[in-house]
Amino acid sequence: MMDTNKSQHGEWSSRFAFIMAATGSAVGLGNIWKFPYITGENGGGAFVLVYLLCVLLVGIPIMMAETMLGRRGRKNPIDTMINLNTEAAGDANWRYLGSAGIIAGFLILSYYSVIAGWAGAYVIKAFTGSFFSADATATKALFDNFIASPMQLIFWHTVFMVATMLIVMRGISHGLEKSVRFMMPCLFGLMILLLAYAMTTKGYFQGLHFLFYPDFSKLTGKSVLVALGQAFFSLGLGMGAVMIYGAYLPKEVSIAKTTVIVAAADTLVALLAGLVIFPLVFSYGLNPSAGPGLIFETLPIAFGNMPGGWLFGVLFFIMLVFAALSSSIALIEPAVTWLIECKGLSREQACVRAGLAAWGLGLATVFSFNSWSGFTIFGNTLFELIDYLTANFMLPLGGLAIAVFAGWVMKPAHSQEELALPEPLHYQIWQWLIRYIAPAAVFLVFLHAIGVL
Numbered sequence: 416m417m418d419t420n421k422s423q424h425g426e427w428s429s430r431f432a433f434i435m436a437a438t439g440s441a442v443g444l445g446n447i448w449k450f451p452y453i454t455g456e457n458g459g460g461a462f463v464l465v466y467l468l469c470v471l472l473v474g475i476p477i478m479m480a481e482t483m484l485g486r487r488g489r490k491n492p493i494d495t496m497i498n499l500n501t502e503a504a505g506d507a508n509w510r511y512l513g514s515a516g517i518i519a520g521f522l523i524l525s526y527y528s529v530i531a532g533w534a535g536a537y538v539i540k541a542f543t544g545s546f547f548s549a550d551a552t553a554t555k556a557l558f559d560n561f562i563a564s565p566m567q568l569i570f571w572h573t574v575f576m577v578a579t580m581l582i583v584m585r586g587i588s589h590g591l592e593k594s595v596r597f598m599m600p601c602l603f604g605l606m607i608l609l610l611a612y613a614m615t616t617k618g619y620f621q622g623l624h625f626l627f628y629p630d631f632s633k634l635t636g637k638s639v640l641v642a643l644g645q646a647f648f649s650l651g652l653g654m655g656a657v658m659i660y661g662a663y664l665p666k667e668v669s670i671a672k673t674t675v676i677v678a679a680a681d682t683l684v685a686l687l688a689g690l691v692i693f694p695l696v697f698s699y700g701l702n703p704s705a706g707p708g709l710i711f712e713t714l715p716i717a718f719g720n721m722p723g724g725w726l727f728g729v730l731f732f733i734m735l736v737f738a739a740l741s742s743s744i745a746l747i748e749p750a751v752t753w754l755i756e757c758k759g760l761s762r763e764q765a766c767v768r769a770g771l772a773a774w775g776l777g778l779a780t781v782f783s784f785n786s787w788s789g790f791t792i793f794g795n796t797l798f799e800l801i802d803y804l805t806a807n808f809m810l811p812l813g814g815l816a817i818a819v820f821a822g823w824v825m826k827p828a829h830s831q832e833e834l835a836l837p838e839p840l841h842y843q844i845w846q847w848l849i850r851y852i853a854p855a856a857v858f859l860v861f862l863h864a865i866g867v868l
C-alpha cells in the first residue's frame with residue numbers, strides 16, 4: 416500500500432534539515448546584495464520600516480499558507496494546485512497559479528545566476544589582492560571595468576549555472592541538505608565579523624541613522640511596492656519554491672514555528688548586511704543609491720583596509736556564492752520537478768534543460784550591464800525590467816493568489832488540520848491575516864503604484 420503521508424520525492428531527514436533548507440532558500444543575494452542597494456535607492460529608514468511590516472503582516476502568513484499548500488498537495492506546484500483544487504472543489508484555473516510560479520522562478524534564476532557570478536569573480540579578485548588598500552575610487556573602477564566585459568560575466572554566469580544544475584541533479588537529500596547545512600552558519604559568522612569592522616569606522620552612526628531613522632518624506636508609492644516585492648523575494652515566496660519545500664516536510668512538524676524561525680533568520684541577515692554596508696558607504700563617501708554595484712563597491716574597501724582582510728574577503732565571497740547556490744536550487748526546483756512529473760524526463764535531463772534555458776535568458780542580463788545598456792524599455796534595461804516584473808508584480812500576485820486560495824477556497828477544516836496550531840486564537844489570527852490583511856495590502860500597494868490611489 417502506498418504511504419500517503421509521504422511525498423514521492425522522499426522527505427527531509429528532520430525538522431532541522433527543513434529549516435536549514437528553507438533558510439538556505441530565503442537567505443541569498445536578496446539579503447546581502449539586493450536589500451542594501453534598494454534600501455539605498457529608496458531613502459533608508461522609512462523603507463526599512465515598511466519592509467519589516469510587509470514581512471510580518473504579509474510575508475509570514477503567506478509563507479505559512481504556501482508551505483501548507485505544498486505539504487497538502489505533495490507534488491510540483493501545478494499538480495499540487497490541481498490536487499488541492501479537486502479537494503476544495505474550486506475553479507480549475509487555479510492550476511495556472513502553479514505555472515505562473517514556475518515561470519517567475521525561472522525568470523529570477525536567469526539574472527540571479529549572473530549576479531552570483533559577480534560574487535564568484537570577486538572571490539578571485541579578493542584572492543589576488545585586488546582590494547589591497549583600495550579606496551572608493553579604486554573599488555568603483557574595479558567594478559565598472561569588470562561589468563563592462565561581457566566575456567567575464569558570461570564565464571562566471573556559466574560556472575554558477577553549471578554548479579546549480581549539478582547540485583539539483585543529485586536530488587533532494589544529498590544535494591540540497593548537505594550543502595546548506597554548513598554554509599549558513601559560516602556566512603553568519605563572517606557577517607558578524609564585518610559588523611565589528613564597520614563599527615570601528617567613522618560613519619557607523621550615520622549608517623545606523625540612515626538604516627533606522629524613518630524619514631517618511633522619502634517614501635513614495637513605488638518604494639512601498641518595492642518593499643513589498645522585496646519581502647516576497649527575500650522570503651522566496653509566491654512562486655512555488657516554498658510549496659515544493661513544503662511537499663518534503665514531514666506531517667508532524669509545526670508549520671508556524673518553522674516559518675517564524677526562517678523569516679526571522681532571513682530578516683536578521685538582511686539587517687546585518689545593511690548594518691555593514693551603510694557605515695562603509697558614509698565613511699568612504701560613497702553614494703547610498705549606487706544601485707546593483709553597491710556591495711561590490713563598498714565591501715572591498717573594508718577587505719582592503721582591515722587586518723586579515725585578504726582572507727576574510729576570500730571567505731566572504733565564497734560564502735556569498737554558497738548562499739546564492741542554496742537559493743538558486745530553490746528557484747530551479749519547481750521547473751525541474753514539473754519537467755520530471757509532467758513531461759516524464761529524468762532528473763538529469765530536466766536539470767540540463769531548465770538550466771540551459773535559464774542560462775540563455777541570463778545573457779539578456781549580462782548585456783544589460785554593457786553592450787545593451789543603452790537599450791531600455793520605459794527607461795529600464797532588460798535586467799531591470801525582469802527584476803521589476805518578477806519581484807514587484809509576479810511574486811506579490813502569486814502571493815495574493817496563494818492567500819486567496821488558502822483563505823477562501825480551501826476548506827477551513829483542511830487548513831486548520833494542516834497548520835495544527837495549538838491555540839484556536841492563533842488560527843483565527845492567521846485566517847484573518849490571510850483573508851483580509853495580506854490580500855488588501857497587496858491590492859492597495861498595487862493600486863497606489865499604478866497611480867490609481
Ligand code: TRP
Pocket residue numbers: 440441442443444445446520523647648649650651652653654656742743745746810
Ligand atoms: N530568497 C532568495 C534571496 O533572497 C531568492 C529566492 C530563492 C527566491 N527562492 C525564491 C526569490 C523564490 C523568489 C522566489 O536571495
